[in-house]
Amino acid sequence: MSQPLKIHIDGHLHDEAEAKISVFDHGLLYGDGVFEGIRFYCGRVFRLDEHIDRLYDSAKAIHLKIPISRHEMSRAVVDTIRANDLRDGYVRLVVTRGTGTLGLSPYRCERPSIIVIASTISLYPEEKYEHGLTVVTCSTRRPTHASLSPSVKSLNYLSNVMAKIEAIAAGAEEGVMLNEAGHVAECTGDNIFVAKDGKLATPPVSAGILDGITRKAVIELARARGYELREVELTRYEIYTADEVFLTGTAAEVVPVAKYDERVIGDGTPGPITRELMADFRNLAQTTGTPIYETEAAAAAAS
Numbered sequence: 203m204s205q206p207l208k209i210h211i212d213g214h215l216h217d218e219a220e221a222k223i224s225v226f227d228h229g230l231l232y233g234d235g236v237f238e239g240i241r242f243y244c245g246r247v248f249r250l251d252e253h254i255d256r257l258y259d260s261a262k263a264i265h266l267k268i269p270i271s272r273h274e275m276s277r278a279v280v281d282t283i284r285a286n287d288l289r290d291g292y293v294r295l296v297v298t299r300g301t302g303t304l305g306l307s308p309y310r311c312e313r314p315s316i317i318v319i320a321s322t323i324s325l326y327p328e329e330k331y332e333h334g335l336t337v338v339t340c341s342t343r344r345p346t347h348a349s350l351s352p353s354v355k356s357l358n359y360l361s362n363v364m365a366k367i368e369a370i371a372a373g374a375e376e377g378v379m380l381n382e383a384g385h386v387a388e389c390t391g392d393n394i395f396v397a398k399d400g401k402l403a404t405p406p407v408s409a410g411i412l413d414g415i416t417r418k419a420v421i422e423l424a425r426a427r428g429y430e431l432r433e434v435e436l437t438r439y440e441i442y443t444a445d446e447v448f449l450t451g452t453a454a455e456v457v458p459v460a461k462y463d464e465r466v467i468g469d470g471t472p473g474p475i476t477r478e479l480m481a482d483f484r485n486l487a488q489t490t491g492t493p494i495y496e497t498e499a500a501a502a503a504a505s
């Protein structure tokens with residue numbers, strides 16, 4: 203049996219069976235909080251600073267002041283991975299409004315709670331990376347900027363969960379969520395890209411998406427290969443008629459789509475651009491990032 207995980211809560215490590223927060227925490231009572239999902243590969247944390255910046259931006263947007271510095275937060279992530287002696291895995295970083303009373307007011311909460319879980323994640327079986335996912339359009343829309351900005355990675359993921367239920371009920375692995383205008387926004391936990399005639403496109407942040415860190419890395423990789431990549435409004439039509447479609451996300455990485463709303467994408471197998479970007483992303487993820495252990499730190503300093 204594997205060792206029980208050590209979980210960081212507010213500066214202290216606890217065995218997973220003892221890692222508990224209050225039932226009066228507003229993260230639980232109201233989904234009042236923010237989170238990040240972060241990957242580490244080969245002893246390095248991938249794009250840690252970007253994840254920490256997004257966490258603090260999400261917190262600021264919901265008027266939550268994180269009681270420690272960004273540097274201390276980064277240390278908490280690295281230290282938790284070390285405490286669990288992991289080199290490849292996934293970190294869930296959660297900041298809740300903290301323990302309060304019954305009643306919505308966040309001003310009754312004493313202090314935000316900070317939770318760091320370092321574990322592993324495997325979203326889709328390897329076979330899906332070879333053959334592609336089945337994806338459908340969901341009727342649940344992405345919430346608008348007028349309610350809560352989709353850029354906030356908040357603890358309230360209910361519309362995404364509802365869309366995921368629809369996708370699974372339809373026999374698919376993922377679901378596309380449209381925005382209020384009916385344009386393609388993103389999937390329940392991934393951003394979406396299409397390729398047509400050798401050119402790439404993905405919805406802009408203004409379409410009401412999470413500004414994905416994997417999305418940004420893939421845009422950089424595609425442009426470095428010389429591909430034209432536009433951030434433009436997309437409709438379902440552009441996905442139906444694309445040569446290639448793929449999704450990006452911290453958990454999913456880069457994953458091909460084989461079928462969308464019963465239409466076969468391209469020839470039904472992952473296309474050449476998708477394959478290139480999958481390989482480029484894997485290479486980037488495995489060779490860059492914040493070192494977790496001293497040996498990696500020394501190697502990074504020497505190179």
Ligand code: PXG
Pocket residue numbers: 238239325362388389390391392393411412413414415416417450451452453
């Ligand atoms: N859109 C949404 C709505 C997300 O939640 C992404 C895009 C991709 O963003 P990054 O920065 O990760 O490239 C996400 C992130 C899961 C899971 O269990 C999914 C995410 C985060 C944590 C867990 O499917 N998605």
